[in-house]
Amino acid sequence: MQPAQSPPMPSGPAPSVITAQKLTKRYGALEVLRGVDLEAHEGEVISILGASGSGKSTFLRCLNLLEVPTSGDLTVLGERVRFRPKGDGLRIADHGQVNRLRSQVGMVFQNFCLWSHRTVLQNVMEAPIHVQGRNRHEVRDEAEAALARVGMADRAGYYPSQLSGGQQQRVAIARAIVMQPRVLLFDEPTSALDPELVGEVLKVMHDLAAEGRTMLIVTHEMAFARDVSSRIVFLEQGRVRAQGTPQALFRGGMDERFDQFVSHFMRQG
Amino acid sequence: MDWPFLTRTAGELLCGVPLTLRLAGTALCIGFLLAASIAALAQSRHAPLRWSARIYVGLFQGTPLLVQIFIIYYGFGQVEFLRASILWPFLAQAYWCAILALSLNTSAYGAEIIRGAIAAVPRNEVEAARAMGMSGFLLQRRIIWPQALRHGLANYGNEANLLLKATSLASVITLMDVTGIAYRLVAKTYRSEEIFTIAGMIYLCLAFVIAVCVHMLERYLRPGGRV
Ligand SMILES: Nc1ncnc2c1ncn2[C@@H]1O[C@H](COP(=O)(O)OP(=O)(O)OP(=O)(O)O)[C@@H](O)[C@H]1O
Ligand SMILES: [Mg+2]
Numbered sequence: 497m498q499p500a501q502s503p504p505m506p507s508g509p510a511p512s513v514i515t516a517q518k519l520t521k522r523y524g525a526l527e528v529l530r531g532v533d534l535e536a537h538e539g540e541v542i543s544i545l546g547a548s549g550s551g552k553s554t555f556l557r558c559l560n561l562l563e564v565p566t567s568g569d570l571t572v573l574g575e576r577v578r579f580r581p582k583g584d585g586l587r588i589a590d591h592g593q594v595n596r597l598r599s600q601v602g603m604v605f606q607n608f609c610l611w612s613h614r615t616v617l618q619n620v621m622e623a624p625i626h627v628q629g630r631n632r633h634e635v636r637d638e639a640e641a642a643l644a645r646v647g648m649a650d651r652a653g654y655y656p657s658q659l660s661g662g663q664q665q666r667v668a669i670a671r672a673i674v675m676q677p678r679v680l681l682f683d684e685p686t687s688a689l690d691p692e693l694v695g696e697v698l699k700v701m702h703d704l705a706a707e708g709r710t711m712l713i714v715t716h717e718m719a720f721a722r723d724v725s726s727r728i729v730f731l732e733q734g735r736v737r738a739q740g741t742p743q744a745l746f747r748g749g750m751d752e753r754f755d756q757f758v759s760h761f762m763r764q765g
Numbered sequence: 766m767d768w769p770f771l772t773r774t775a776g777e778l779l780c781g782v783p784l785t786l787r788l789a790g791t792a793l794c795i796g797f798l799l800a801a802s803i804a805a806l807a808q809s810r811h812a813p814l815r816w817s818a819r820i821y822v823g824l825f826q827g828t829p830l831l832v833q834i835f836i837i838y839y840g841f842g843q844v845e846f847l848r849a850s851i852l853w854p855f856l857a858q859a860y861w862c863a864i865l866a867l868s869l870n871t872s873a874y875g876a877e878i879i880r881g882a883i884a885a886v887p888r889n890e891v892e893a894a895r896a897m898g899m900s901g902f903l904l905q906r907r908i909i910w911p912q913a914l915r916h917g918l919a920n921y922g923n924e925a926n927l928l929l930k931a932t933s934l935a936s937v938i939t940l941m942d943v944t945g946i947a948y949r950l951v952a953k954t955y956r957s958e959e960i961f962t963i964a965g966m967i968y969l970c971l972a973f974v975i976a977v978c979v980h981m982l983e984r985y986l987r988p989g990g991r992v
Contacts, residue, residue: 562892562895591900595900607889611894611908613912623894623897627897627898
């Protein structure tokens with residue numbers, strides 16, 4: 497498929513940021529993804545929902561090649577990711593391309609994954625300086641601005657171990673946005689947090705969405721997905737079972753399995 | 766207590782300290798470089814390279830250091846091509862034979878320490894770095910090595926301590942380190958208890974100094990430890 501290169505027409509859709517086609521992923525005999533298609537356009541906020549084990553994380557990790565799909569096509573930021581066949585799967589053909597794409601695709605993990613040997617500020621400054629090769633002074637200002645955005649400016653000199661989970665996750669978000677990524681991937685960013693810390697992280701994500709950033713979010717926060725996303729994608733057993741606007745899906749009656757899934761969550765509280 | 770004898774003995778034994786430290790220090794440095802290379806081999810993508818690293822480590826950990834010293838000092842002289850090689854001026858000297866044996870021996874243990882230290886770097890932190898576009902040498906230099914260093918330092922300090930004491934075996938191939946001098950004095954005076962006690966105390970002091978240095982370095986490297 498040709499990457500969307502023409503400038504966005506006033507009437508036409510926004511350009512595609514990530515396009516996955518017939519993505520499959522197998523671990524030995526276990527088929528985790530069974531042909532997932534998804535096109536994320538600029539400015540979209542897509543929540544990926546699904547039961548545990550439905551392949552949400554695997555799918556998200558395929559998008560920045562932390563997992564290499566077994567088959568399928570992937571286009572990121574207009575570049576088709578180059579694979580070469582290996583056994584009955586695929587292998588990355590061009591690591592330079594993958595590193596370049598990864599530096600423009602931000603990722604926020606469930607477990608924060610801050611570098612424990614560096615301070616908050618160093619965590620945020622690391623990749624812009626060493627991956628993007630940007631000027632240290634310039635990066636410092638931007639890092640401080642990013643920390644201020646997530647409300648962590650006053651913790652710049654702390655080490656990750658000295659922060660609460662919610663604080664660590666907000667730093668991780670600052671670390672991602674300071675790269676000026678074209679798209680942000682979130683893998684259950686609030687699942688490892690104590691309930692009272694979930695709100696502060698969701699608020700930051702809410703602000704990012706309001707800025708018009710392109711985001712793909714794997715989450716179990718139903719209310720957040722309903723209120724913030726422009727589109728919901730519901731995965732079941734490695735397939736897109738249903739998708740649509742939150743209004744359409746949460747109204748009920750569109751997909752019976754989705755309704756079951758949601759009512760299950762609501763019952764759990 | 767024969768104080769004049771004790772102080773005289775201590776004075777003579779202390780003359781061996783520079784050689785003891787030179788043996789330990791040189792072997793530590795050469796051994797570390799070897800160990801890092803072997804640890805890199807042990808991580809290699811190619812099975813034969815991984816195996817050769819395993820075999821190397823197994824060989825040197827599985828045989829006594831004393832035997833290794835004897836093989837290098839007495840055995841290498843029997844090998845024709847070594848006698849003819851440019852290395853012979855070194856291998857003909859007991860000092861370099863001791864350095865070689867100590868370096869090879871400590872490198873096998875060091876390689877295991879380094880391998881363990883690298884394995885202890887949290888995988889998800891490495892993954893986060895990859896997700897930001899880091900890879901290869903940059904990833905090693907900025908994320909893996911700094912963390913591995915912190916983790917491995919205490920173990921490596923322990924190895925340095927063992928190495929320091931292992932240098933005493935060099936005395937059996939005629940080197941006049943602290944233990945070598947102690948032997949000579951015992952042969953002359955037959956007062957082995959006093960002489961070896963003083964020698965032991967000298968090693969104890971050296972080991973203590975090493976432990977303090979390692980501890981200080983550890984504190985300096987600990988995240989948040991720099992006050
Ligand atoms: N590296 C791996 N090796 C083998 N199996 C794996 C691996 N990673 C994931 N799986 C399996 O793939 C399936 C899907 O995993 P995945 O993490 O994508 O699910 P998920 O939808 O994110 O679930 P959760 O909500 O629990 O995070 C699971 O059955 C899991 O055991
Ligand atoms: Mg998951």
